[in-house]
Amino acid sequence: MSGRAEGGVPVYADEILEARSTSEATAVVALDTGETVSYRTLARRTEALTGLLAALGVGRSSTVALVMDKSIASVTAMWAALRLGARYVPVDESLPAARVALLLARCEPTVTLVHPGHRALLDGAPAGRVVTVGDGPGEWDPGAESAPRPGADPAGRDPDDAAYVVFTSGSTGSPKGVVISHRALCAFLSGAQETVGFEEGMRFLNVAPLFFDASVVDLWSTFLVGGSVHLLPRLRMPTQITRAVEEWRITDTLLVPSVIRMLVGRFSDAARRDLGSLRRLWFGGESCPVAVLRAFAERVPGLTYVHGYGPTETTHSATLFLVDDIAGYEEEFLPIGGPLPSVDVLVVDDALRPVPDGATGELLIGGPQVMTGYCGEPARTAAAVVEPLGPGGGRYYRSGDYVRRRADGALVFLGRRDDALKINGNLVHLSEVEAATLAVPGVGDCCAVPEEHALTGRAITLFVLGGGPGPGDGPPGEPELRHALALRLPDYMLPARITFLTDEDVNLTPSGKLDRRRLRALTTG
Structure with missing residues (x-):
């Protein structure tokens, strides 16, 4: 089964690359090495890895774990897993071996792809077939290419099949493997495209690691319109960002507010650089005072600020709030905005009953962007995904966040249920x-x-x-x-x-x- 969902977004995420498999436009740039690949080259490298993974038993509903540095190779691995109907699972390569083993036990990979420097992390871990990135016997040469085979859809696959798993830490420290389907990912892409509008030729600076769900925005929104993703190595200093924006004429980037504040605090460096190519600054995940954004705007005028809100469990952003004139915005903090087109939100009391507009309540998030569940944890899934309107009323994720709805319909974040205490x-x-x-x-x-x-x-x-x-x-x-x-x-x-x-x-x-x-x-x- 293949096709395109409403708004021109494919039903399956891997069809995005298939549609551009003959394009010579730049798809990915690795800023640490300077290597650049076109969509055509990326498609041919993906096809070569697809053949290797298929020979190792990867197919529909399989899992391919990636214990890899952020690189063109890791992006290729994501595409190859999807082309076979498998789900990809990026794993933080800086974790201790015991933690890596725990994550792999949760997702049960058929194959684990690993960079040579991280091979020791898999000793004794339930990693399935282990394939090292390299050019030796039994290894995967990430530069190998094969001619793509059109129409290679896995038999019987469904839009509700898993596309990827991202691990987050629970409040108790126990990792949660969030399973996101093709339907959820494509619904997010369609909604974000309709709300924000991505242009062909956008150049997105990817700062987030691939195992962090912010990378979903960076990569997938850019691939959707045939733009280029610029992979920044692990962030160590804000000057990496300003240098990359100037050198590669970056149009978009997504930063957590902590990094925006660091950039503002070091704008003596930015003052020596031309950041005028930027069109949009995406941010979310933490509170960001409008004063910080105004300070950013003084150095980089004319930006659109995209404030995204959404737990990993709702495919990154469930709501968005856009501001063009940040200098004229009078409140101290931006609201989290309104839901994307396919998202439904409820503000409820402790009994999951809707509260009146203006009242404080917990935010429930429904619609196709809601996760399939937590990997291998049905009880945890049942506690997090509820049907507050009764059977047939839809699945909603309990965000644990308290909000209120303003008169204009925008939602205002007030705090988390688990950060509350009595004094x-x-x-x-x-x-x-x-x-x-x-x-x-x-x-x-x-x-x-x-x-x-x-x-x-x-x-x-x-x-x-x-x-x-x-x-x-x-x-x-x-x-x-x-x-x-x-x-x-x-x-x-x-x-x-x-x-x-x-x-x-x-x-x-x-x-x-x-x-x-x-x-x-x-x-x-």
């Missing part, structure tokens, strides 16, 4: 404390964590990193910060302790966010 009988959302802190000029980033004090009981410890937009781009002193927070928060939400961090103190997660788990560990000794 002296008062309900506190740590995300609300962080949002108030980020709105203070001079704050680059922050993290609020609960801490037990021997004398005062439960309280809040606030970690603060400087470098935000403000006088001197340095952090405020503790008295100034406490005064600013007292103007924004009630007494019971004020931090008992404030710790200031430097760049040297900070660990970032692979997605570029502050490592909250590490900071929480500091409060417990």
